[in-house]
Amino acid sequence: MGRTLAEKVWDEHVVRSAEGEPDLLFIDLHLIHEVTSPQAFEGLRLAGRPVRRPDLTLATEDHNVPTLDLDKPIADPVSRTQVETLRRNAEEFGVRLHPLGDVEQGIVHVVGPQLGLTQPGMTVVCGDSHTSTHGAFGAIAFGIGTSEVEHVLATQTLPQAKPKTMAVTVNGSLPDGVTAKDLVLTLIAHTGTGGGQGYIVEYRGQAIEELSMEARMTICNMSIEWGAKAGLIAPDQVTLDYLQGRPHAPKGEDWDAAVAHWTSLVTDEDATFDKEIVLDAGAMTPFVTWGTNPGQGVPLGGSVPVPAEIADEGDRVAAEKALEYMGLAAGTPMRDIKVDTVFVGSCTNGRIEDLRAAAEVIQGRKVANDTRLLVVPGSVRVRLQAEEEGLDVVFKEAGGEWRGAGCSMCLGMNPDQLEPGERSASTSNRNFEGRQGKGGRTHLVSPLVAAATAVTGHLSSPADLPAQA
Amino acid sequence: MEKITTHTGTALPLRRSNVDTDQIIPAVYLKRVTRTGFEDGLFAAWRKDPDFVINKPEYAGASVLVAGPDFGTGSSREHAVWALMDYGFKVVVSSRFADIFRGNSGKAGLLAAQVEPDVVERLWALVEADPTTQVTVDLQAREVRAGDLVAPFQIDDYTRWRLLEGLDDIGITLSHEEDITAYEARRPTWKPATL
Numbered sequence: 001m002g003r004t005l006a007e008k009v010w011d012e013h014v015v016r017s018a019e020g021e022p023d024l025l026f027i028d029l030h031l032i033h034e035v036t037s038p039q040a041f042e043g044l045r046l047a048g049r050p051v052r053r054p055d056l057t058l059a060t061e062d063h064n065v066p067t068l069d070l071d072k073p074i075a076d077p078v079s080r081t082q083v084e085t086l087r088r089n090a091e092e093f094g095v096r097l098h099p100l101g102d103v104e105q106g107i108v109h110v111v112g113p114q115l116g117l118t119q120p121g122m123t124v125v126c127g128d129s130h131t132s133t134h135g136a137f138g139a140i141a142f143g144i145g146t147s148e149v150e151h152v153l154a155t156q157t158l159p160q161a162k163p164k165t166m167a168v169t170v171n172g173s174l175p176d177g178v179t180a181k182d183l184v185l186t187l188i189a190h191t192g193t194g195g196g197q198g199y200i201v202e203y204r205g206q207a208i209e210e211l212s213m214e215a216r217m218t219i220c221n222m223s224i225e226w227g228a229k230a231g232l233i234a235p236d237q238v239t240l241d242y243l244q245g246r247p248h249a250p251k252g253e254d255w256d257a258a259v260a261h262w263t264s265l266v267t268d269e270d271a272t273f274d275k276e277i278v279l280d281a282g283a284m285t286p287f288v289t290w291g292t293n294p295g296q297g298v299p300l301g302g303s304v305p306v307p308a309e310i311a312d313e314g315d316r317v318a319a320e321k322a323l324e325y326m327g328l329a330a331g332t333p334m335r336d337i338k339v340d341t342v343f344v345g346s347c348t349n350g351r352i353e354d355l356r357a358a359a360e361v362i363q364g365r366k367v368a369n370d371t372r373l374l375v376v377p378g379s380v381r382v383r384l385q386a387e388e389e390g391l392d393v394v395f396k397e398a399g400g401e402w403r404g405a406g407c408s409m410c411l412g413m414n415p416d417q418l419e420p421g422e423r424s425a426s427t428s429n430r431n432f433e434g435r436q437g438k439g440g441r442t443h444l445v446s447p448l449v450a451a452a453t454a455v456t457g458h459l460s461s462p463a464d465l466p467a468q469a
Numbered sequence: 470m471e472k473i474t475t476h477t478g479t480a481l482p483l484r485r486s487n488v489d490t491d492q493i494i495p496a497v498y499l500k501r502v503t504r505t506g507f508e509d510g511l512f513a514a515w516r517k518d519p520d521f522v523i524n525k526p527e528y529a530g531a532s533v534l535v536a537g538p539d540f541g542t543g544s545s546r547e548h549a550v551w552a553l554m555d556y557g558f559k560v561v562v563s564s565r566f567a568d569i570f571r572g573n574s575g576k577a578g579l580l581a582a583q584v585e586p587d588v589v590e591r592l593w594a595l596v597e598a599d600p601t602t603q604v605t606v607d608l609q610a611r612e613v614r615a616g617d618l619v620a621p622f623q624i625d626d627y628t629r630w631r632l633l634e635g636l637d638d639i640g641i642t643l644s645h646e647e648d649i650t651a652y653e654a655r656r657p658t659w660k661p662a663t664l
Binding site for chain 1: 487492495497499502504514538539542544545547550565567568573576577625626639643646648656657658659660661663
């Protein structure tokens with residue numbers, strides 16, 4: 001019987017398989033950052049164990065680095081300790097690190113792909129749930145906890161029970177102005193935050209095939225927000241075109257050998273999935289969240305739901321709590337919601353195409369009074385590319401702030417945080433209570449909606465803006 | 470890792486679904502480089518509310534957390550598990566756990582017992598009626614017992630075995646090192662390296 005893409009990649013990485021035990025999987029790439037690694041290195045040190053494959057390990061600083069005053073020491077002493085600990089550990093254990101100030105520094109999930117380290121058919125792990133991003137290349141990529149980080153450092157393997165497989169087939173084409181972010185937010189609202197639990201998901205269908213690599217990364221990035229173990233997309237010409245020539249991509253004969261293998265990484269015609277979801281891209285519109293989990297979303301043209309109309313008791317109570325936290329009245333049109341801060345960035349939407357999309361909307365316009373626009377590139381490379389294209393000038397002339405690279409306000413571990421009660425439209429991935437700062441209220445949006453919202457000061461799409469001369 | 474066979478203690482009823490890891494421990498509490506001391510961050514935002522259940526004196530010393538579905542969604546931070554353990558919880562009972570949280574629990578020695586939704590409801594009712602109710606979670610028998618309630622819970626065989634034996638995963642894997650070396654020898658040479 002045929003196999004799915006996920007099954008093929010899985011099978012290729014089984015080091016050891018035994019009845020009643022999880023498979024022992026080989027890990028091709030282990031990405032590391034400062035927050036989830038210190039206790040893992042400490043564990044190695046205590047046990048006297050080395051890093052087995054430093055050549056398959058890469059570290060960067062992203063979660064709590066500042067995005068301002070980059071020439072000065074990190075002001076927060078606790079963040080500084082964590083970053084310095086990573087530097088010491090990387091040196092002691094022989095792991096390559098791209099620290100603050102290095103041209104390859106940035107969010108770990110932006111850095112891996114842009115270096116060409118993420119390739120089809122690989123297994124990629126990192127102590128970060130958004131590791132699912134790398135699935136866009138046809139890799140099995142998932143987030144792990146710190147004990148597992150230590151396990152991979154020590155053994156370059158992980159014991160893993162084989163997940164079930166699911167297909168998400170998105171037929172048709174996305175309409176103009178509707179992005180990968182809208183697609184994935186629509187999907188999560190459809191499935192709920194637990195809908196993907198226990199599955200590796202393959203995204204397929206015309207709408208997925210028509211997406212750029214960066215847009216595919218946005219989709220796979222948010223796989224974890226509906227509970228999936230991992231999300232992946234079969235490699236195709238778009239994948240090859242993105243990879244060829246990148247620093248770590250294979251070259252010459254190696255490239256040919258790699259491509260020959262990669263092109264076999266598709267789900268066989270006669271393979272079966274344990275579950276399938278089918279969506280119609282043509283019916284999708286800009287999509288935004290109203291609540292405190294990524295599944296609580298509606299079309300931008302919709303309204304805040306009325307909890308009393310929700311049949312399921314658990315969902316109703318959750319909606320009531322979310323509206324109270326968000327300070328929203330049931331039935332309010334989404335477009336009427338006033339926003340204080342617009343955040344463009346993160347491993348979901350902090351790549352160059354995202355910045356280009358936002359800049360195109362902002363170009364020649366001004367950020368609304370009483371609204372703050374914060375643009376944080378996903379990596380130093382993205383920042384430099386954007387500056388070469390003049391995007392930084394577009395944002396700054398409109399009244400926005402242009403920052404250094406990192407996770408920034410996506411999770412507010414650095415000084416970029418919302419104040420209590422402050423409301424954001426954010427291109428990031430989580431609208432959990434307090435995620436962007438204690439008491440902060442987050443609406444998840446696409447880069448296009450973020451940019452239009454910055455101009456009007458309330459949730460908007462570019463189509464809502466008056467035409468420019 | 471400490472062995473777990475059976476745990477008995479009082480329980481904290483957390484009537485919430487989708488308790489994400491940002492609620493269990495907000496990111497600002499993740500900056501320690503040690504493995505202990507995370508109890509101060511547990512439910513940090515909710516704990517500021519004096520009416521939040523964990524602040525009620527009758528639930529002081531509870532070691533079994535009984536929560537709504539989709540517990541532990543979101544970030545991969547194992548600190549969420551450490552915070553629960555540092556605070557004194559030995560077991561979390563829920564009708565559905567996020568995958569990464571469940572995995573982290575098994576590694577760190579927190580027992581994540583998955584039960585049917587009605588069992589959560591009955592446990593809530595029991596411990597709300599009498600906060601001194603003793604809840605027993607029997608890993609050997611895969612059973613939750615409290616008052617007249619006896620209900621099975623789910624945990625995968627491998628995690629159960631490791632918890633019962635108190636085994637270190639890395640040690641188990643390194644006992645198969647020859648398999649890893651053999652696998653490394655047959656990997657394609659064009660696969661990328663960072664050094």
